Amino acid sequence: MAIKVGTVFNYLQLPNVSKFAFVINKRQDGTFIQKGLFVYTKSSEGFLIGIIEEIVLLNEYFTDALTIKAFNNNDNPNILKGLFPSEDFEFAIAVVKCLGLIKFRDKDMKEIERVQRMSYPASPGKGVYIVEEDILNKFLGFDIKFGLNLGQVKVTNSEALINMNRLLNKHFAILSISGGGKSYLTSVLIEELLTRNKDFGTPSIILLDVHGEYLYLKDIPEFKDKVKIQDISYFQIGIPKLSAYSFKKYQEQISTVQLRELSKYIKKLRKERIKKNQYTLNDIIEEIENESDGNKSTKQALIGWLSELERLFLFGSQENPSLDKVVNNQEITIFNFQKEISIRKKQIIVDYICYRLFDLRRKNNIPPFLLVVEEAHQFCPEAAHSKALSKPIIEMLAREGRKFMACLCLISQRPKKLSTTALSQCNSKLVLNIKNPYDLKHLMDSSEAITKEYASMISSLGVGEMLLMGNAVNYPVFIDVRKRRYKSKSEEISLAQFCLNWQKKELK
Ligand SMILES: Nc1ncnc2c1ncn2[C@@H]1O[C@H](COP(=O)(O)OP(=O)(O)OP(=O)(O)O)[C@@H](O)[C@H]1O
Ligand SMILES: [Mg+2]
Structure with a gap:
């Protein structure tokens, strides 16, 4: 009635x-x-x-x-x-x-x-x-049977059961001020994906965790076999996977002549090695040093560039972890960047992960995946002068990933600093509280669905309240994000308690 x-x-x-x-x-x-x-x-x-x-x-x-x-x-x-x-x-x-x-x-x-x-x-x-x-x-446009339960629709209090296909078919972004609840919402989304009935079909998740906020997932007994943590300290880029021209990304100043030389050495190594595809940066350097022909200054410059890369301790004869093995249906691999402080190194790793995943997915060597990028403005900034190494590949994933069922989730507290190209490809937007007028304006520029009215409502949202709009729903809808089922231990400790527990580490 x-x-x-x-x-x-x-x-x-x-x-x-x-x-x-x-x-x-x-x-x-x-x-x-x-x-x-x-x-x-x-x-x-x-x-x-x-x-x-x-x-x-x-x-x-x-x-x-x-x-x-x-x-x-x-x-x-x-x-x-x-x-x-x-x-x-x-x-x-x-x-x-x-x-x-x-x-x-x-x-x-x-x-x-x-x-x-x-x-x-x-x-x-x-x-x-x-x-x-x-x-x-x-x-x-909710999916009553198979939907992801992200919370309750505001006012009507009915469950917000988001259609997974509609959310993940096109890319999406999670945006808010710092402390607005982005990581919390991401955890809720991960919970939903990992606990989804396995007969419904769920993609793999790869999460670039800048602050180590998601490591607690590993301790949850229900997720024991589904969560894998990869510490970035052990990350290695497989040198044989790189063409000479991909070195240009790492060392911008390499000239075309030097690149041509480098490609000669790489070709030679690939032919020579008994164990093909097992050479390192040092092998390339040795090869250059042993070569009697060739321009001396070009060789010197190349050795200089390569030695500088070697000092980053990022390159090896094989990639670690093997990216074709970490992507499995309904499993999550968390790359923990917590201990890494060099932004350049972080960008090199993110670039490599994105590039490899996209390539593997294109060849259908791995199942469809969702790549979650925390602090996306660090890896795909708008400003041209920031020159983030990982920007072109993230923009490419944003433009073309959809055709290969590679979904991108960009998380950022500064939408204005995030590449407009990437942001405008994020069809669905999960917007929590945003106060900064410049960020709001940028959001309005990148999505016509965000009108002035919505912008003013976004600026008055409380923690855990979001506006979901775009491909995932037929109409923009306000949602109270549900509570997480599983809590991280650190979340339960108050600042005062942390101070009481804190003890100075003995310096060895
Ligand atoms: N839906 C929610 N229900 C209850 N508490 C929430 C909710 N969303 C967020 N919070 C609380 O708000 C705090 C900040 O959330 P969170 O860490 O997710 O913010 P953030 O947007 O990721 O911030 P940052 O940009 O700094 O990473 C957390 O302590 C969390 O417990
Ligand atoms: Mg966060």
């Missing part, structure tokens, strides 16, 4: 095609009419669904300053109340933003056939009803 909450009426210039107003029924049986509630009315075109955008309280009695004076001056307001029941003059008006027209497949109004744009206003005098939960779920 549909709950009637009011009646459409003429208020200011409304109703028009995109908005209508209704007078809220005085006595609602337990239903509290709030901003954000989804309602519908029957217009001459069909079922018109909308969301309450504003609530206005009107009291004709108090529009006149003289009455207010009389009301306030009277020693005994009850006398005046008896004479003139001002409370009866108060009524509440809701202004509704129209979202679409629902065409039902059946008479019982259970199955939605399609949602159309409206072209005619609501009819004054018609009843307004609350949209029932199952219709709302279908209208928003």
Whole structure:
């Protein structure tokens, strides 16, 4: 039974095609009419669904300053109340933003056939009803059976069951100020993906964990076989996997002539080695040193570049870990960057991981994956002068990954500093609180769905409240992110407790 909450009426210039107003029924049986509630009315075109955008309280009695004076001056307001029941003059008006027209497949109004744009206003005098939960779920594009439960839809409190295919088919971004709840939301998403019924099909997750915030996942017994941690301290780039031209990424100043020389040595090594594809940077350096021919200064310069790379302790004869082995369906591999402070080294590693994963996926050597990049503005910055080594590959993944079922999740506290190319390819956006006007503007520039109204709502969101918009849902929807099922130990310790527990480490 549909709950009637009011009646459409003429208020200011409304109703028009995109908005209508209704007078809220005085006595609602337990239903509290709030901003954000989804309602519908029957217009001459069909079922018109909308969301309450504003609530206005009107009291004709108090529009006149003289009455207010009389009301306030009277020693005994009850006398005046008896004479003139001002409370009866108060009524509440809701202004509704129209979202679409629902065409039902059946008479019982259970199955939605399609949602159309409206072209005619609501009819004054018609009843307004609350949209029932199952219709709302279908209208928003939720997946009741297999969806990822990220929390509850605001106001209606129904579960936000996000369709995984729709979220991961195109890339997405998680954005907010520092402490807005991005990592928390990411953990919720990971929980949902890892606990999803294995018969539903779930991609592999690769997470670039800059601060070691996700290591606690390893200690959860339910995830024992699904979580793998890879410490970056042991990360090695396989030199045989690199062509001469990929060295240009690491050493920008290498000239074309030097590169041509380098490629000669690499070719030679590849032919010579008994154990093919097992050579290191030092082998290349040796090869150059042993070569009697060739321009001396080119050779010297090459040795210089390569030796500088060798000092990064990042390159070896084989890649470690083997990236084709770490990507498995419904498993997560966390690359822990916590101990690494050099931004250059971090970027080199991120670049290599992205490049290899994309290549392996293109050849279909690994299953579809979701690559989560924390602090994405460090690896794919907007500013040209930042010259992040990993920027081109992340932008390429953003542009082309979708075709190969390689999904990217970019997380950032500074959307303005994040590459517009990458951000605009993130079709779905999970936006928590953002206060900075420059960040909001950048977000509006990169996504037409973010209007001024949404921007102002985003700036007033609390911790754990998000706006989900884009491909994952049919209409932008506000969600209260659910609590994590599993907690990290560090999360439970307060600052005061940490201070009490802290002891200076003995220097050896
Ligand atoms: N949905 C939520 N429910 C309860 N607590 C939350 C929720 N979201 C975030 N928090 C709390 O807010 C704090 C900050 O969250 P989180 O670490 O996820 O922020 P962040 O956006 O990742 O910040 P940073 O940009 O600095 O990494 C955490 O202590 C977390 O416990
Ligand atoms: Mg975080």
